[in-house]
Amino acid sequence: MNSSELLALLAARGQPRLLIVGDLILDRYVSGDVARISPEAPIPVLTARRSEEKLGGAGNVAANLVAMGAKVDVAGVLGDDGWGRALRALLEELGVETRGCAVDATRPTIQKTRMMSGSQQMLRVDWEDARPVSGAARDALVASLPERVRAAQAVVLSDYGKGVLVPEVVSAVISAARTARIPVLVDPKGDDYRRYRGATLVTPNKKEAEQAVGRKLSSPQELAAAADELMRTAELDAAVVTLGADGIFWRDRHGASGRVPAQARAVFDVTGAGDTVVAQLAFHLADGLALGPAVELANQAAAITVARLGTHAVSRAELAAHLAEHAPHRGKVVRGAELETLLAQWRKDGRRIVFTNGCFDVLHVGHVDYLRFAKSKGDVLLVGVNDDASVQRLKGPTRPVNPLDDRLEVLAALEMVDAVTSFAEDTPAKIVERVTPHVLVKGQDWAEKGVVGREWVEAHGGVVHLAPLVPGRSTTTILERARGGAESSSC
Numbered sequence: 001m002n003s004s005e006l007l008a009l010l011a012a013r014g015q016p017r018l019l020i021v022g023d024l025i026l027d028r029y030v031s032g033d034v035a036r037i038s039p040e041a042p043i044p045v046l047t048a049r050r051s052e053e054k055l056g057g058a059g060n061v062a063a064n065l066v067a068m069g070a071k072v073d074v075a076g077v078l079g080d081d082g083w084g085r086a087l088r089a090l091l092e093e094l095g096v097e098t099r100g101c102a103v104d105a106t107r108p109t110i111q112k113t114r115m116m117s118g119s120q121q122m123l124r125v126d127w128e129d130a131r132p133v134s135g136a137a138r139d140a141l142v143a144s145l146p147e148r149v150r151a152a153q154a155v156v157l158s159d160y161g162k163g164v165l166v167p168e169v170v171s172a173v174i175s176a177a178r179t180a181r182i183p184v185l186v187d188p189k190g191d192d193y194r195r196y197r198g199a200t201l202v203t204p205n206k207k208e209a210e211q212a213v214g215r216k217l218s219s220p221q222e223l224a225a226a227a228d229e230l231m232r233t234a235e236l237d238a239a240v241v242t243l244g245a246d247g248i249f250w251r252d253r254h255g256a257s258g259r260v261p262a263q264a265r266a267v268f269d270v271t272g273a274g275d276t277v278v279a280q281l282a283f284h285l286a287d288g289l290a291l292g293p294a295v296e297l298a299n300q301a302a303a304i305t306v307a308r309l310g311t312h313a314v315s316r317a318e319l320a321a322h323l324a325e326h327a328p329h330r331g332k333v334v335r336g337a338e339l340e341t342l343l344a345q346w347r348k349d350g351r352r353i354v355f356t357n358g359c360f361d362v363l364h365v366g367h368v369d370y371l372r373f374a375k376s377k378g379d380v381l382l383v384g385v386n387d388d389a390s391v392q393r394l395k396g397p398t399r400p401v402n403p404l405d406d407r408l409e410v411l412a413a414l415e416m417v418d419a420v421t422s423f424a425e426d427t428p429a430k431i432v433e434r435v436t437p438h439v440l441v442k443g444q445d446w447a448e449k450g451v452v453g454r455e456w457v458e459a460h461g462g463v464v465h466l467a468p469l470v471p472g473r474s475t476t477t478i479l480e481r482a483r484g485g486a487e488s489s490s491c
Contacts, residue, residue: 001296007323009293010316011338016286017071019148021173022158022165022187024076024101025057026087026109027311031116046115046122055090056112057275058158060311061187064279064301066094067313070286073148075100075141077107077133077164084109100144104137110162132166142172149176154183154286156278157199161189174198183285187278188212193234201238201291202230203278209241217241220249220259227251238291242277242302250295258292260299276305276314321345324419332412332419339421343435346380355437357384357428359391360407361400366469368414373467374441375416383411383420384431390424427452440464 001009032048055063062072074096078084080103087109091098107129115123133141141164149155155177159165174197177184183200191211193202210217212233213226227239231253238252244262251257280298285291301314304322320341324332334342346353356374360367360383375381385407391400400407404422411420423431432440432453440457444466454464 001293003300003323006293006297006300007320009289010297010320010323013069013284013287013289013316015069015071016153016283017073017151018065018282018286019073019075019100019152019155020058020062020065020158021075021100021145021155021169022058022061023110023160023162024059024074024078024087024164025055025160025162026083026090026111027054027056027060028052028111028113029054029116030113034117034122044117044122046117053086053090054311055087056311057110057160057162058156059087059091060275060313061156061158061279061282062091062096063094063311063313064276065283066096067315068279068283068319069316070283071095073097073100073152075102075145075148077102077104077137077141079103079107079109080105081109083111083127100141100148102133102137102140102144104133104135106135107131107133107163128162130162132163133169134166138166138168142168145169145172146176149173149182150180152182152286154185154282156282157184157186157196158275158278159187159189165189167195170195183282185278185282185285187274193230196234196236198235200285201236201240201281202234203240203242203274203281204230205242205274206244206246209239223249223259224251224257227257240277240281240291240295242274248277248295248299248302250291252291256292258295260296262299262303273302273305275311276301280314315345317341317345318348321349332417333408334419334421339419339434342419343382351380352378352439353435353437354378354381354439354441355384355432355435356381356441357386357423357431359386359395359400360411361391361395361402363410370441370443370467370469371414371416373465374439377439377441377465378437380418381416382435382437383417384428384435385411385420385422386426387422387424390426393426429453429456432456436460436462438462441467443467443469445469
């Protein structure tokens with residue numbers, strides 16, 4: 001599917017409820033600078049500048065789902081310690097339901113501390129007790145699962161091999177999900193997938209799939225055979241294998257399969273990419289999307305994740321902006337609520353937004369020069385276009401020459417234009433307030449008339465620029481010339 005089709009599917013998604021069951025991990029990043037070697041040992045000395053705590057493991061899956069607009073319930077095991085309380089607080093700040101989390105005072109909350117110099121990871125320190133959960137904590141977790149499964153539209157088993165997904169927990173989830181007829185997606189660990197028997201699908205990476213089947217997978221045929229073997233072994237409906245730089249391969253029990261090429265332009269950090277993929281698949285399958293399109297959307301989201309440092313939860317707005325950026329120029333035409341989504345993403349990314357407007361009826365070199373000037377004043381250029389009725393009121397009954405959809409498409413095809421939208425009013429006052437750009441651009445001919453929206457933009461910290469005009473270039477003179485030419489030819 002092309003990016004425009006995926007964008008339409010994304011826009012149609014709702015807010016499904018999902019349950020995440022698995023290993024909860026607190027990721028801590030200590031960042032600083034290395035300027036010397038220790039006199040005590042031949043090791044670098046990190047001068048720490050800051051530290052940050054993030055959700056890892058099953059918590060990162062939950063964060064990805066919340067970012068997509070899902071309602072999320074998490075079940076796992078925490079230690080009776082400060083790390084556990086910090087991890088629970090991070091989840092609850094996102095609005096995640098945590099009452100399904102059991103506390104086990106005999107084991108610490110899992111914490112992974114990464115020492116960072118710039119973008120380079122120097123050392124990772126893990127605090128964990130990976131023994132299988134047992135006793136009161138296991139019993140409390142198992143007892144809470146059937147009710148929580150019934151309230152969900154899909155379940156993710158996030159297995160990091162840290163002891164939470166013992167057979168009793170996995171069996172309770174899959175049994176309840178089969179009764180409720182909802183999908184169970186497994187991000188697996190280890191080489192024995194029989195422990196996930198009865199789940200809907202698994203999402204191993206290539207190395208994990210090779211470990212599970214006991215052989216190298218070097219061709220599409222070998223991948224398909226391995227997927228079939230995993231499905232037979234664990235009685236699954238499908239298998240999805242992430243292939244890193246080679247994309248994602250998927251296959252279902254009916255023999256349908258596909259391979260989606262990787263979308264990442266640059267890989268900065270693969271941490272959490274598997275969490276993003278399983279979260280995206282769960283989100284879309286819970287909302288009724290077929291597996292093939294769900295894999296394609298997950299692949300696009302993974303491209304965003306690997307371009308960021310550390311774990312990153314891909315938001316729906318971020319994914320939509322990514323798809324629009326990679327779509328044909330039609331993806332630049334934004335309508336209705338799409339505009340707010342795009343503006344929110346631009347602001348989140350720190351883009352300097354430039355706005356200008358006009359009829360843009362018969363495009364000429366003056367328009368091109370004007371739009372290039374506008375784009376030079378910021379990072380992204382949004383163009384507002386008068387609809388047909390407002391052009392007629394402003395220019396007369398013979399205008400516009402070109403209908404709105406045509407004018408939008410022509411503008412969208414210009415390389416300096418990042419997005420175009422339309423408005424129905426005779427002045428751009430309302431749309432300027434809606435956009436609240438960092439920069440408002442109008443032509444120099446508005447210097448005496450007064451730029452509509454100037455007060456609003458400047459009151460909100462923005463600036464107004466007047467673009468120089470190309471002498472003798474206007475739609476009116478072009479149309480007058482065309483009429484004159486027609487008269488001459490008819491004589």
